[in-house]
Amino acid sequence: MRFSPSRTTAVALAVVASLATSGCASLAPADDRPVVVTTFTVLADMARNVAGDHLRIESITKIGAEIHGYEPTPGDVRVTAGADLVLDNGLGLEAWFERFVGELDVPHVVVSGDVDPLPIASDVYAGRPNPHAWMSPLEAQRYVTTMVDAFSELDPPNAADYRSNGEAYAAEIDDVHDELIDGLSGLPRSQRALVTCEGAFSYLARDGGLEEAYLWPVNAEQQATPGQIAGAIDFVERNDVAAVFCESTVSDSAMRQVVGATGARFGGVLYVDSLSLPDGPVPTYLDLLRYDVRTIVGGLTGSVAAE
């Protein structure tokens, strides 16, 4: 079901067609700043940090949305058609977006353009790029640079501000990388393993020198098979893993089975594909990155009490 055209997509494409012929002009922004549309909340927050007040940033998907299997609505297509610039993650994350954005006459930048992709290792996705590069503070700094360049081209008079905003923001992101490296520095090689529900941490695991294991490679599945659960149990037992984790946008019941069958603790919830609401634990991308790094370091080193 992953990439097959759906009725919703057909409707969305029909809207694209009608926009193209009617020259719809009812999409004037609420203010006169240029409008940048992103595909999900993480990119929108990163873009706001680079843009400051100069641009109006919108996210197509809302907080908590499942991004991989999202179906765009006609409203999404209208909003995107009215934008001055659209940013998507790329690396196969938003197949639903790539389907319609090509039909629109809007400048389009893929923010992972300068990332060295890691492949997905297993399952039907094997060999495709892992899309979750924003989970690496090192790769995220490349996203920031790409946004600085894109915004400077869109709005040259404010290019110096985009540059300085981007540099300050990248430095904050880099601090989280240092926290990861410092936090894990005392962890023996034999215990350097990160077990999660979705295979969303390949980049972060690489940065932190952790071997990665997961129940399913991409959240479009969200349902662990008995074989995947057995594989995770085997990995945890072989590597004597202290703690396992699961992401906020999926059920943790399969990972709880792994906990029940092994000596591992449940190390906590990780945030990847969406920010939380403003009063939740990760209202911004920097919060998300710090929260995950602290949860992972705490769980693996035992420096934080288990949930």
Ligand SMILES: [Zn+2]
């Ligand atoms: Zn994901």
